[in-house]
Amino acid sequence: MRTVWVVNHYAHHHLRDGRATRHQSLAEHLAGLGWHSVVIAAGTDHPTGRSHLRGSRLRQRWSGAGHEFLWLRGVDYRGAGIRRTIRRAADILLFTLLLLAPGTLSGLPRPDVIVGGSFHPLAAWAAARLAKRHGVPFVFEPRDLWPESALGLAGMTERHPVIRALRLLERSIVRRSDHIVSPLGGVGRYYADRGYTGDFTWVPNGVAVEELPGEQSDAVAPRGTGGPFTVTYIGSMGPANALETVIDAFDRAATTAAARGTGPLALRLVGDGADVTALRERASRLPSAASISWDGRVSQGDARRIGRQADCLVVNMHDLPLYRHGVSMNKQYEYMLLGRPLLVGAPVPLESVEASGCGVHVAADDVDAMADGMLALAAMPAAERDAMGARGRDHVLREHDYARLARTYAGALDSVTDRP
Numbered sequence: 028m029r030t031v032w033v034v035n036h037y038a039h040h041h042l043r044d045g046r047a048t049r050h051q052s053l054a055e056h057l058a059g060l061g062w063h064s065v066v067i068a069a070g071t072d073h074p075t076g077r078s079h080l081r082g083s084r085l086r087q088r089w090s091g092a093g094h095e096f097l098w099l100r101g102v103d104y105r106g107a108g109i110r111r112t113i114r115r116a117a118d119i120l121l122f123t124l125l126l127l128a129p130g131t132l133s134g135l136p137r138p139d140v141i142v143g144g145s146f147h148p149l150a151a152w153a154a155a156r157l158a159k160r161h162g163v164p165f166v167f168e169p170r171d172l173w174p175e176s177a178l179g180l181a182g183m184t185e186r187h188p189v190i191r192a193l194r195l196l197e198r199s200i201v202r203r204s205d206h207i208v209s210p211l212g213g214v215g216r217y218y219a220d221r222g223y224t225g226d227f228t229w230v231p232n233g234v235a236v237e238e239l240p241g242e243q244s245d246a247v248a249p250r251g252t253g254g255p256f257t258v259t260y261i262g263s264m265g266p267a268n269a270l271e272t273v274i275d276a277f278d279r280a281a282t283t284a285a286a287r288g289t290g291p292l293a294l295r296l297v298g299d300g301a302d303v304t305a306l307r308e309r310a311s312r313l314p315s316a317a318s319i320s321w322d323g324r325v326s327q328g329d330a331r332r333i334g335r336q337a338d339c340l341v342v343n344m345h346d347l348p349l350y351r352h353g354v355s356m357n358k359q360y361e362y363m364l365l366g367r368p369l370l371v372g373a374p375v376p377l378e379s380v381e382a383s384g385c386g387v388h389v390a391a392d393d394v395d396a397m398a399d400g401m402l403a404l405a406a407m408p409a410a411e412r413d414a415m416g417a418r419g420r421d422h423v424l425r426e427h428d429y430a431r432l433a434r435t436y437a438g439a440l441d442s443v444t445d446r447p
Contacts (some may be wrong), residue, residue, distance in 0.1 A: 174197065297333055
């Protein structure tokens with residue numbers, strides 16, 4: 028067995044966080060492909076900001092069959108506003124410092140390769156430093172593009188000092204990379220345009236098909252016809268999720284449906300994040316407020332159960348240039364697994380939704396277009412919606428099972444460790 032260290036600040040573990048995402052799911056399957064995975068993550072959960080390590084404890088280690096997690100102490104950044112922003116920055120800095128501090132990673136099996144993920148670029152930069160320290164290859168795994176994300180979401184310009192610093196950091200990380208893997212399909216072209224000449228492997232996000240606690244086995248059961256037509260969102264509630272558009276579009280669609288006498292609509296929002304308080308206040312001022320419900324954060328198993336009760340599942344994003352380089356949100360594949368049709372507001376088509384024909388695509392940041400999409404799905408015969416959902420489920424099981432994706436991921440790791 029060879030060993031890979033995967034440095035990802037925000038990696039989730041099902042036992043700790045109530046949900047597993049990309050790196051735990053890949054690690055479970057990499058064990059059968061000759062790789063022992065050590066996922067190194069922060070002791071804070073994202074997006075809630077809750078710290079799991081208390082007192083003076085700097086780290087916590089968990090070992091399972093063929094893979095393990097090491098959590099490093101973070102800074103609790105629950106709350107909102109400037110206080111959250113400052114404390115989240117402190118969490119990022121502390122994680123980076125602990126990664127590089129002598130002795131913090133003692134006791135771990137020696138790596139044969141180190142992967143650094145860039146939800147924020149300092150984690151990837153520190154992983155590259157660790158790879159140099161241990162004399163092993165470095166694989167860069169960009170999940171978010173920096174500084175493109177800051178340019179789009181924070182409204183900064185190329186002349187801003189933060190953007191200039193991020194550009195230098197980006198160049199340093201890419202220069203050190205022996206291979207780049209990413210769930211964003213256009214990242215290979217993006218970095219090639221910036222001088223990268225190495226190999227790139229696309230490994231999209233996927234689904235763990237095993238049943239989770241709280242799930243039921245009625246994965247493709249038809250939806251009943253009673254009650255309101257329910258539009259459901261499940262996931263993080265932060266600036267990138269563009270939920271203002273979803274809420275405003277629902278209000279417009281609900282008002283239109285009532286005027287037409289075509290049946291009531293309901294909006295169900297499940298999750299937590301930095302914007303949840305502002306979003307609830309926004310919704311409370313709308314005429315449709317009584318038709319909007321909030322579940323808060325739930326386990327992954329409960330989220331799947333709730334998703335199967337929906338008439339459609341909605342995903343939305345802002346109209347930003349950075350999405351030209353690829354979109355690969357965990358929620359789109361989770362949604363497809365549930366066998367329900369999708370309503371997608373995005374500046375580019377989502378490859379898996381388009382390939383399977385499992386949803387309706389509308390323009391991003393367009394309240395009228397999203398409202399029309401809700402009304403179109405509500406007017407569609409239930410059997411047609413069920414068929415759309417079934418196509419999505421079949422596609423994601425065939426193309427995005429993590430057992431299959433792990434083989435592609437292992438191939439990238441093999442390629443850098445098998446070099447003479």
